[in-house]
Amino acid sequence: GALNLQTDEIHPLVLNNQVIDVVKQQKNHATELIEDFMIAANGVVARLLEKVSSLRRIVRTPERWDRIVQLAATKSEKLPAQPDSKALNDFLLRRKAADPDHFADLSLAVIKLIGPGEYVLERAGEPAPGHFGLAVQDYTHSTAPNRRFADMVTQRLVKSLLAGQSNPYSESELSTIAANCTEKENAAKKVEREMSKRLAAVAMQHRIGEVFDAIVTGATDHGTFVRTLQPRIDGLLAQGEQGLDVGDKLRVKLIRTDVQRGYIDFARA
Template identity: 55%
Template sequence: AVAAVPGLDANLLLQDRVAQQIKDYRETRGALTLQTIESRPVFDNDQISALEIEEKNRARDLIENFMIAANGVTARFLAEHNFPSLRRVVRSPKRWGRIVEIAAEHGTTLPSEPDSRALENFLVNQKSVDPQHFPDLSLTIIKLLGAGEYSAELPEGNLPGHFGLAVKDYGHSTAPNRRFPDLITQRLLKAALRSEPVPYDVETLDKLAAHCTEQEDAANKVERQVGKSAAALFLQSHIGEQFDAFITGAADKGTWVRLLAYPVEGKLVQGFQGVDVGHRIRVRLDSVDVDRGFIDFSRVY
């Protein structure tokens, strides 16, 4: 297909080379190297026969690097034109202390205060020395980094930026067909390009930022619910079996584990005392509820 379009192969190779240069530059600034496992159910008639892992490839890497670059350029363009913007913010992790502990368990000393460059160096090293378990480590770090949010940024503002990407100026702009914050940014961008008035006042932009964050959280919950129901359906024939797992969440609302054998996460309903994010344990599958997406485990000592 590529050969059928004259010059397309050379163009793609050029894009790939530039994308890798962008990636290398971001990593030198402290952008985090993370590798998570995403899965989709494989159906055999009305039964799920497997949970297939979706592999990240070079083409997806190319697109992601260009999108990140475009999002940064758009945010800076609006600031340079004295326009407000809707920023994507990931604050310094509140649980940095636990990240420091995890690094120490792997023989690395991190600073006592959040430092994305130091964390990136640790991640790159771990990916090299233990690539098999790097996705598990990545998921643990992502959980400890905390969720992102949308915030209104005024010209000359001072929002904290995006810790994981190690950028100060960042907003979502490349997918207005599926994400409302991107549509807001596109409207701001068009107004700036046409020298038109700002289409949103500060109060409206603040409300939109809060609304977008809430709706993103709601959408993520639905997506997780569907994934959990699929996983519960897949695991219902494995009740009573034991698995190796690691802790992905530990809070007042519950403790969560992810299996090493399958890309499945569930709640640890017994034996959760004294464990924290990143700890490896042995669990037994106690029950599943497909309709509600519940997967319950107990710890095996």
């Protein structure tokens, strides 16, 4: 079912109220088991609410599937012309085994091409689009009412249904809530990304001149971007970028940080 994607979550390491490093969050079987339980619970709740209007969490079938097919072709792989989550997952599993060092970058590219998740209104008897990333038709968010308003709304819907009461929200209200939750989630993620960049710049500002092993993660008209292996820091290769392509390994020297902008610049060592 669900797409096997790897996203590296980086967290600051704080000592005496100072950010001294950034570290990758390690996953284990326990965290994976919890995620599986959460997905199962959300599916059960979604099916429970099928007969009433409710909120759904969806990831639409990718409109840019052709680009995913092209991406697979660059790895000498072939995907079907029409969106197929199982075929995509099989491709991802093969790439994870063949090239684990670059799998997080491949995962990020696929996530961007699939597109973001969103909240939508599902009317009773009118199924909403499913969740392409999880390969399920019925899905909602219900397990974190302490930090997501959409989950709180869903819990209220479940409570009213079990009590035999009428729906506490009209369809118009649910539609507005869905749009607002999607908008606020996107805004929050943008802030998270910007703060992560600034925290990384804070952690690296005292390491100017140090040399790191790195991998090229992007080569565009805007510049060549690299990720150091330890710690996992993304930055711009400001000097010595000629002749490099995505996937190339190299040594880089940290030459500049800008905490206010979240910029980290390297030069080829």
